[in-house]
Amino acid sequence: MRVACRKYRFHRFVSSLETYGQARVAGWRAAIMPQPRVMLVVTGDDFGYCSRRNQGIVDCFQAGGISNVSLLVNACAAKEAADLAKRHGIPIGLHANLSEGVPVCQQASTLTNQHGFFRGKMGFRQALERGQLGMWQVELELRAQVGLFRELTGHLPLHMDGHQHVHVLPGVREVFAEVLADFKIPYTRVPVETGLHSCPALPAHLQRFYAQVEKDALDSIPVFARYGIRWPDVYLGLTTMGQNMSVPNLERAIGQALEAAASSSPASGGASGSDRPAVTAELMVHPGYPSQPLDGGCGEGPDDFSCSADRQHELSVLRDPALQGLYRREGVQLCSFKDLTPLTDAFLNRGP
Numbered sequence: 001m002r003v004a005c006r007k008y009r010f011h012r013f014v015s016s017l018e019t020y021g022q023a024r025v026a027g028w029r030a031a032i033m034p035q036p037r038v039m040l041v042v043t044g045d046d047f048g049y050c051s052r053r054n055q056g057i058v059d060c061f062q063a064g065g066i067s068n069v070s071l072l073v074n075a076c077a078a079k080e081a082a083d084l085a086k087r088h089g090i091p092i093g094l095h096a097n098l099s100e101g102v103p104v105c106q107q108a109s110t111l112t113n114q115h116g117f118f119r120g121k122m123g124f125r126q127a128l129e130r131g132q133l134g135m136w137q138v139e140l141e142l143r144a145q146v147g148l149f150r151e152l153t154g155h156l157p158l159h160m161d162g163h164q165h166v167h168v169l170p171g172v173r174e175v176f177a178e179v180l181a182d183f184k185i186p187y188t189r190v191p192v193e194t195g196l197h198s199c200p201a202l203p204a205h206l207q208r209f210y211a212q213v214e215k216d217a218l219d220s221i222p223v224f225a226r227y228g229i230r231w232p233d234v235y236l237g238l239t240t241m242g243q244n245m246s247v248p249n250l251e252r253a254i255g256q257a258l259e260a261a262a263s264s265s266p267a268s269g270g271a272s273g274s275d276r277p278a279v280t281a282e283l284m285v286h287p288g289y290p291s292q293p294l295d296g297g298c299g300e301g302p303d304d305f306s307c308s309a310d311r312q313h314e315l316s317v318l319r320d321p322a323l324q325g326l327y328r329r330e331g332v333q334l335c336s337f338k339d340l341t342p343l344t345d346a347f348l349n350r351g352p
Contacts, residue, residue, distance in 0.1 A: 035278065035331075038279045040067075040282070042068065042283045043070050044070070045285070046095065047069040047071045047072065048076075049298075050291045050306070051077050053288035053291065053311070054288075059319075060287040060319060062088065065323075066285060067091065068336045069081075069085060070093050071085075073097075074102060074103065075297065076295075076299075077296065078152060079152060093337065094149045094159075096160055096162050096167060096176070097163040098172070100117075100163060101297060107140050108137050108141045110133050111133060135174075135175050139179060142175065156183055157185055158337050159189075160176075160180055160188055162176070168217045169216055173216075174223055177224050181227040181229065188224060188229050190217050190220060190221060191213055193236060193253075194259075195239060195252070196211070196214060196239060201244045232282045233261050233279050234261055235282055237284030240253055242310035242313065245318075247322045250283075278333075285318060286314055288312070289311065290306070290307050290311055
């Protein structure tokens, strides 16, 4: 009995030393490692679009190029994508889709064309302007997509954004915010990008479209705020999409965002250096291997952007060691939405 007690005390002593050592090491690391200037969520959109997209996104995550994904639940390879996220521990949210492919909900007739497909990026917007869309059907579809996401992943999404930025459109944003609040989904995306209007690489038609997206996003801010929805301080991704993505362009975009955040943030209070709180940011990206014709999509086959080399170009840039060097120099730390801020009790105690 005495021997057993001595062994127990010895193991308790060793355990306490290990705990003390771990605490000391954590303290030393905190003292040595500089605080990040930017907490950056790099979100790979359109997860589930096809198997080649899924594989490219997984490869990108494992290489440290992305830190988060956004799932299209009505896409052809959505189940495979959800399984891959679970297997590799990839943080995953919902890419709500009202514009491409087949709806999840059967009661979505005003949202679809005569063939039963969503009306498309511009067709959805045109029908909205004409008052042809039933907002109650928008709500049913969004709720159905949240339900399917939970069925595929086993949990609710921590963040939810809109495929082709439909979530910030007039009328839709109110319904979108209500659905997020009801399901206690805390984060969304507000696509307002610093430097958008001075980017020479964007053709005129994209400048016009993105300018409208920005206006809709700005009008969405009071709506999202009223429902207690959160979003990062900074959004990036419109000026660095496809062939426009490069390490120099990402460096420019991050630099402009940091300058804007530093000048507009009341939280900084004139602080500088390590005393200034980190800026939170999201970078929207679309990595993957090009889709094969007739393979993938959301029911109508893959679109031109998916079949182009732009996806693989983004994948290559995001895995470039030079980009990791840029992150280190600029004090950028990749993270997921759950790492941005401590969640309130309401979000931690989400219901089923």
